[in-house]
Every structure is written in C-alpha cells, then in structure tokens.
Amino acid sequence: MLYAYTLLFIGAALMEVMGMIPQEMKSAGITIEALFSKYFGDEDMHFIYYHIRRTTLITILHCCIPLLYCLGLNWVEPDLSEFIPVELVWLLVIVSVVMALIGCALGYWWHRNKWANHPIAVSLASYNQSWRDVAANINLEYRRIEKFVNNLGCNTVIVTESWIIKTGVHTVSVGHQRSSHLVVSKTEEHHLSMEGPTTSQYLTILVNCVDSSSFSIRLNALQYGELKEKLQAPLREARGVIIRQSLGDQFIVAFEKQVEQNGYYDLPSSSPQPESCIGCLQVMSDVKLCKMCADDTDGECRQCFCRPMWCLSCMAKWFASRQDQRRPEEWLMGVAPCPMCRSQFCALDVLRVRTSNNVQA
Template sequence: MNEFQVEFVFAIAYWLFAVCFIAPPDAFRNGGLTVQNLFDKFLGSEQMDFVGYHLRRTTITVVCHSALPLGYHLVGGVVSENLNLFNLCYSGLIVQAYFAVAVCALFLGCCVASFWSWNNWMYHPLAKVLGSFNGPWRATASSVNIEFRRIDKFCSRTSTGGSRIYVTDSWVIKTSAYRVDLAHQQNVHLRILQAEEHPMSIETQTAVQFLWIEVQSINVAVKPFTLRVNSTEYGDIKDKLQSPIRNARSVVIHQTLSDQFLKAFKEQVTINQPYFLPSDAPEPERCVGCMAQVSNIKLMKMCRDPTDGDCQQCFCRPMWCLDCMGKWFASRQEQSQPETWMGSSAPCPTCRAKFCLLDVCVIPNVHDTANGTNQS
C-alpha cells in the first residue's frame, strides 16, 4: 500500500469515527465511546442532578466535537510524516488553511463553552429556558430534578444520535447533543406530524414505525421541538401526557401485538351477554389492578353447558375493569403463538377458576363516583 492509499484510508477511517462519535450508534454506546462515558466522573449523576448533568454534558460536547478537525490534523501528522503537518512553513496552502480553520473551530467551541458556564451557568440555553417559567431558573431546575428521580417517568427506549425523550408528571423533555428542550405539560399542544416506516429494524429485525410528534408551548421562550417515538411506545407516552395528541393528518399508528389483542378482546366482550348486578348488591369498588377505573367485569360461565368443558364458574365479586382483565388474559397466553389467544383460556386472577373470552361479561351502567361518568 503506497503513501497515498494510506492517507486515503486514514481519512475515511477518521471521519467515520468522527461521525459515529457525534451521533453514536449502539456499538459505540456499548463500547463506551461517547462523551457521557468518557467524562462520566466530571458529569456526575443524571438521575440525581438532571439539569446540572446536562448543563455540563452539552458544554463539554461542544468542546469535544469542535476539537475533531484539529484532531485529524494532529493524528494525520503522525500517520503521514511526508505531509509536514507539524511544520506548517513547508506545508502546502491547503494544509495551512485547514489548520487555521481547525484551530478556529476549537477556539469558537471553547468560547461557547466559556460563555455558557459563565456566572454559574447563567447564560446556558437550558438555564434561560428554565428562567422563562415562574420563579428563578434554579428553583425550576430543582423541580425538574425531583420529578426526574421518580421511577414512573416515561423514558423512550429508542434513541437517535444520542437523543432521549423523557416525560415526567409535569415536563416533556428531549435531550440531544448540544441542547435540552423541555416544556411544561400544562402549556403544550401536541400533534402528530408524520409517520416514518422502515421494513426492518436493526434491533428487532422486524418492521418498525416511528412517529414524529410536535411539541408546541404557549410559552414564547420555549421553541417548538419534535419527538421521534417508536409506535410501540405511543401508548405509554400517551398515558403519561396530560394533553391529548392531535392526529389531524389521520396517521395510521401501528399497534403492538398486545394492543391489537386488547382491542379485539374489548370488541368481543362488548357483544357478550352482559351481567346485571342484583338490586341489593353494593356498588363495585375500584379495580384492584389499576385502582383507576371502577370494576365493570364479571366472569360468568357462558361458553358451554355448565357440566361440560374446561371453563369453570367463577364466584368472585366484580373486582377488575375491562382493560386490566384483557391485559391479564393476554399475559397468561403462549407468547410465541398469538394466533391462539382468542380461542384460549386463562385462570381468574383472584380464584384461579378457568375462563375463556366468552365468559367475560360487562356490567352495564357502572357509575364512577370519582369521575362522574358511566362505564360500559
């Protein structure tokens, strides 16, 4: 391999590394070749100090990425000594111009980092956004940190170029290489912009759909930003959000296998024979599964003759809602054979009496005293 080929291969390898370092794929993240892993001790704990962690992370990321052009010049001088990269007086005009641009890039990166961290991070973009809400920005940062420590927050399992999505009780947050976008849940409008479909996912080797959701805040200091969410996570993020997600373009959202079954489960149960509570029966209590809805399901042997079949009569009082019963039924099935779920059976979650889908009866006109609505 001659000198030119060595230089060419080095250039390709270095800039491929630079691209992967800026937008790290799974292999780089697993190998620890990310800013977060390399400067782990300096950054601290994201779980304990979310705002402080990302103030430091975005700042040091700017410096590291701005140093990549100069790094190419320095490493290239070691690989190809005949280029005289360390002796600019004997280098060509192109090499001298590249060195000047590389030094300027690093200098600008350091200036940005110094400006952001000046006066205890007062001028960092994240601090300015936090300061646009009521009160000092550090008080708002403390509120964000407290909510981020809770285990019930939504965290996107998919990431693009190192970006992550979090939804806490009050905040919608998106972290990327150089910035952190966040908006208060009570002040946002959300809408689906488009769906992005791929015939095969690298992680699952199956078809995958991503939804682009725009987050627009009524706070003028918060710029609109977009969330790229896997359609399989759409139900989870929707449950955590306080505002509805408008689907004005009628984007068809691909559901998970469990979501599809739950939909079919509900459709079948609604056409089953209903169960009417006796006149002297007390009002059903909250579902013991979710404690959110009133129990509106009663298991009654309806599929076959009472003396025949595998199904058994359940004598439990209504204790479950339709959603929780559907999820329980799906969890007791053979996960590798979803085509058999509709015709299979499951044990009662309370007494273990076996029942099938035809035995699930809805209790009509169950009054929800907390919400003031009727569930059927």
C-alpha cells in the same frame, strides 16, 4: 495508509458527532459522558447543571476534531508533502486551530456569569423568572420516580409532572406543559426483519411552546399510550395520521367487543356490591365469569363461582397473557384459567356485571 486513516477518522467522527455510539463502547464506558462523569456531576440530583456541563464540553471537543485529525496526520504520514500540497496542509491546520479556538471561546462565554449565557439557561430564563429557579424545579421533578423516560438513538424524551424535555448530543429543549400543545405530525414504518412482515411504527410529535422555542420528539408507537398518561398538555393527531396499536391493545379492543355481545350478569341484590378491580385498583370490577359456551359437561370450560373482582380491561390482559404468544390470531378462540379459582373459561364466558342500581338507572 493516509487514505485508510482518513476514512476511519471521518467515520469515527461522524458517529461521535451524531451520537451513534455502538452499544459495545457504551457498555465498556468509552464515551464522553463516562470519561468525564466526575466533571458533569450527578444527573439524577442536578439534571440541568449536568447537561449544561455536558453540552459545553461536547461542543468544545467536537470543535477540536479537525485539530485532532491534523495531529494524527503527522503521526501517520510524517512527510505529507508527497501526498498533499503544502499550501493545502497549512490551510487545513489554520482552519483546525481556528475551529478549536472558537469552541474554547464559546465554552468560556457560556461559563461566564455562572452559566447564565448558556443556551439552556437562556431558554429557561424565557419563563419570566430566574433560570436557576426554573432549573431547581426541573431538578426536583426529575428526581421523582413518576416520570416518562424514552431513549431513542442519541435523544432522550423525559416528561415530568410539569415539563417536557428532550436531550440531544448538543442541545436540551424544554417546554412547560401548561403552555404547550402537542401534535402527532408524522408516522414512519420500519421493517424489523428482512425475512418477515414484522414492522415497528415511530411517531414524530411536535411540541409547540408559547414561552420557549418549539421542538419535536420521536418515539415508538408502543410508548404512545404511556406518554399520554403522563401528559397534561393537549395532544392531538394531525389529519391523515394513523397510529397503529400494539398487538395487546388490538386484542383488548376485540375482546371487549366480544364481551359486549355476550350479554349481562345480573348481580343478586343480596350479593355484596362490586369493589375496586384487584388487578389495577383504578376502576370498579365489572365482569363475571359464567359458563355460556356449551353444556356443563361439554368442552374445556368450567363454571366459575368467584364473585366479580376484575374489570374488563384487566381480564382481557390476563386472558391474552395465557395464550400462545406466537399465534396471536388464535387468542380470541383460546381458553384461560380464572385468576382466582383456575376454572377454565373462554371469551364467550365473560359477562358484564349489571347491578340493581344500573337497572333502575
């Protein structure tokens, strides 16, 4: 019984300290964050103060783990002297009590001066202004919808307009985008299935901060493009690092290469000039569907009479979404309906639009 209790306790303690809580327990609300949510406050409204309280309480509770083990020992095996020497039992009790006292003292020290001694507050104070003003700025930006959030294991990476933040079990690292530069230092390949070649790539990115301590973040390569869109800080890749594109990104590149070989569609001078792409509203529409692959009566493709309304990237995404997702190797040879009139087209029917202004230039 004693050995079984010890093994179970050590396993549960390691899972808690390392943040490897099973999803079932999280769903059931059996976590420190869920149990003490009223004490921590609202993370969306007071992000910094939430994590100051969270890391403080978690540090204290983790320092009390050996003491909890000793209390459980007395319940599991009242007569420990039959299994463990008395001197060793007392040593274990003394060490456990000392660790618990150290955790409580550390929490008390951090709480003094209204949390000014907490490591998070000390880190924010390195920006040459009141740490509360910096915290207020981070809290304000965190409330906005336009931010990048990525959860991986026990760590969460958050990128707001001005800040790069990494939250862990015991720590929160913060870097200002204007005084930081990022380097993709390492990639890792993990097999998702033992029965097939499916793999997932993970990136380790170093965040080098001028005003505060540097730290590293880790994320799936599929979120790399989204991260870059939110970053204002420079981001480069270390020599030898190869970031594998997602399947969709690879197809867009192949689709665009095929379109570049198809030629151009010369827009008549009497036709209206292209407007913004109705798919993304970010760039001008620059492709036209024209049946080029066979005679008018041959094949599945049909002539499309819609005016240019889509950009090449959005058209590639539309085309990919209409293919058999189980056979990506056949996507480029497939057909898809026009987004507007539903006329069938293939990759050979997509032409770049060339206006009279382009020709003159």
